[in-house]
Amino acid sequence: MHRGEMPEGEPHLSPAPARSDSPPAHADIDGPYARYVLGLLFVVYIFNFLDRQLLAILLQPIKDDLKISDTALGFLTGFAFAVFYTFAGLPLARLADRWVRVSLIAISIAVWSLMTAACGFARGFTDLALARIGVGIGEAGATPPAHSLLSDYFPPEKRATVLSFYACGVPVGAGLGYWLGGWINDTFGWRWAFFIVGLPGVLLAWLVHRTIREPVRGMSERRPVSTRQYSMVEVWRFLTGLPTGRRVSLGAACIAFSGYGMAAWIPAFFVRIHHMTPGELGLWMSWITALGGIIGSLSGGVLADRWSRRFPQARAYICVASALLSIPCNAASVLLADPRLALLSFFPATICATLWFGPATSIVQDLAPPAMRAVASAVFIFILTIIGLGAGPQVVGILNDWIGTPDAIRSSLLWVTIATNLGAALFFGLMATSLVQDLEAKTHL
Numbered sequence: 001m002h003r004g005e006m007p008e009g010e011p012h013l014s015p016a017p018a019r020s021d022s023p024p025a026h027a028d029i030d031g032p033y034a035r036y037v038l039g040l041l042f043v044v045y046i047f048n049f050l051d052r053q054l055l056a057i058l059l060q061p062i063k064d065d066l067k068i069s070d071t072a073l074g075f076l077t078g079f080a081f082a083v084f085y086t087f088a089g090l091p092l093a094r095l096a097d098r099w100v101r102v103s104l105i106a107i108s109i110a111v112w113s114l115m116t117a118a119c120g121f122a123r124g125f126t127d128l129a130l131a132r133i134g135v136g137i138g139e140a141g142a143t144p145p146a147h148s149l150l151s152d153y154f155p156p157e158k159r160a161t162v163l164s165f166y167a168c169g170v171p172v173g174a175g176l177g178y179w180l181g182g183w184i185n186d187t188f189g190w191r192w193a194f195f196i197v198g199l200p201g202v203l204l205a206w207l208v209h210r211t212i213r214e215p216v217r218g219m220s221e222r223r224p225v226s227t228r229q230y231s232m233v234e235v236w237r238f239l240t241g242l243p244t245g246r247r248v249s250l251g252a253a254c255i256a257f258s259g260y261g262m263a264a265w266i267p268a269f270f271v272r273i274h275h276m277t278p279g280e281l282g283l284w285m286s287w288i289t290a291l292g293g294i295i296g297s298l299s300g301g302v303l304a305d306r307w308s309r310r311f312p313q314a315r316a317y318i319c320v321a322s323a324l325l326s327i328p329c330n331a332a333s334v335l336l337a338d339p340r341l342a343l344l345s346f347f348p349a350t351i352c353a354t355l356w357f358g359p360a361t362s363i364v365q366d367l368a369p370p371a372m373r374a375v376a377s378a379v380f381i382f383i384l385t386i387i388g389l390g391a392g393p394q395v396v397g398i399l400n401d402w403i404g405t406p407d408a409i410r411s412s413l414l415w416v417t418i419a420t421n422l423g424a425a426l427f428f429g430l431m432a433t434s435l436v437q438d439l440e441a442k443t444h445l
Helices: 032-057 059-066 070-077 079-096 101-119 125-140 143-153 156-167 169-188 190-198 200-211 232-241 243-273 278-308 314-335 339-353 357-367 370-403 408-439
Strands: none
Touching: 032 059, 032 070, 032 101, 032 125, 032 143, 032 156, 032 169, 032 190, 032 200, 059 125, 059 190, 070 079, 070 125, 079 101, 079 125, 079 143, 079 232, 079 370, 101 125, 101 143, 101 190, 101 200, 143 156, 143 357, 143 370, 156 169, 156 278, 156 357, 169 190, 169 278, 190 200, 232 243, 232 370, 243 278, 243 314, 243 339, 243 357, 243 370, 243 408, 278 314, 278 339, 278 357, 314 339, 314 357, 314 408, 357 370, 357 408, 370 408
C-alpha cells in the first residue's frame, strides 16, 4: 500500500488537491508530523498577531512624525483592519474549502508580511491606511484554513486542546508586539519596527509551503465524507440555522466585545487613572497578556476535552465559566486603587477571558462537515470580529464622552465588562441545551 492510501475496509474519503508527492497518511494523525504542523501554525499565528499589534505600540511616534490626527489613528487601528479582515475572510475561506489550504496560508503570510514592511515606507495617512488594509486582507487568509487543517491532523476528541494551543499565538504575538515594537522604536525608530518585524514573515511563508503537506479532508475522522461543495450562503445558513451555531457565535461576539474593549482601553485607563508611563505599562502588559493568555487558552482546551469524554456539554460550560469568571477579575482591575494590585488583577482576568476560545472554535469545527469547515470558521470569526473588534472599543469610547467625568473610563469599562460577559454566559448556557442534538445535523448533509 502506498503512503496516503486508505487501508482495505476503511471508508473512502474525499480527496483534497495534492500539493506534494508525499501526502499525509493516517499514521500522521496525532503523530509527530501532526505536532510539527501544529507547532509551525502556532508560529504563524504569533506572527499574525505580532504584525497586527505592532501598530498600537507605535501610534504616538507615528502621530508625531506624520502629523496624523487621533481620529485617523483610530481608523487605522480599528475599521481599516477589521472591516477588510472580516469581509476578505469569507471568500478566502471559501477558496480554502476548494483549493490547497497550505498554499493559501503561505500566500497570506507573504502578503501580510510585505504589507507590514510597507507601513515603514508610509509618507502619510493614505499610505499607511492602504498598507494596513493589505495587512488585514493578508491575515484573513490564515486562520480559517489553519482550523480546517488542524481538524484533519488531529481527532475530534483532542480538537479543543489543539485549537487552544494554536490560539496561544494571540497572546504571545500581542505580548511580543508590546515589547518588541517599543524596543525597536526606541533603538532604531518606528519605521524600522515595521521592517524588522514584517520581512521575516516571507521566510515563514516559504517554510509553510515547503514543509506542510495537504491532508485528505476528513482524514482524522475515518468516515465517509461528502464530496459536495458548498456555497458561502449554504455554509452561512447551515451554521446560523443551527441553534448551537447561532449561540456559539453570539456568545463569542459578546465575550469578544468585552475583550477587545478592555484590550483597547485598559492601557489608557492606567495612564489616565494611575498616571503610569507608557514604557512602564508596556513591560507589565507584555507578560500579563502573553502568560495569562497562554494559561487561559491551554487550560480551557485541555479541561474541555477531558471533561467532554464523560459530559458532552463540557465545552459549552467551559465557555460559560470563562464569561462569568471574567467579570469579577476585570472589575477588580478597574476598581482597585493601588495600580500594582490593579495590574495583577488583570492577570487572572486575562486567564479567564481566554478560556473560551479553544472550546468554542472546536464546537464550530465539530458542527461543520469537513467540506465546509474553513468557511464555517470564517463565518464565526466574521461575527465575533465585527461585533467585538468593530463595536467593543468604539462603545467604550462613546461611553467615555457621554459620561464626561475625569474617571469616566472606569465606569465605561466596568459596565461594558459586566453587561457583555453576562450576555455571553447566557448564550453559551443556551448552547449547552442544543449542542448534542445539533452535532448530529451534519451527518444528514
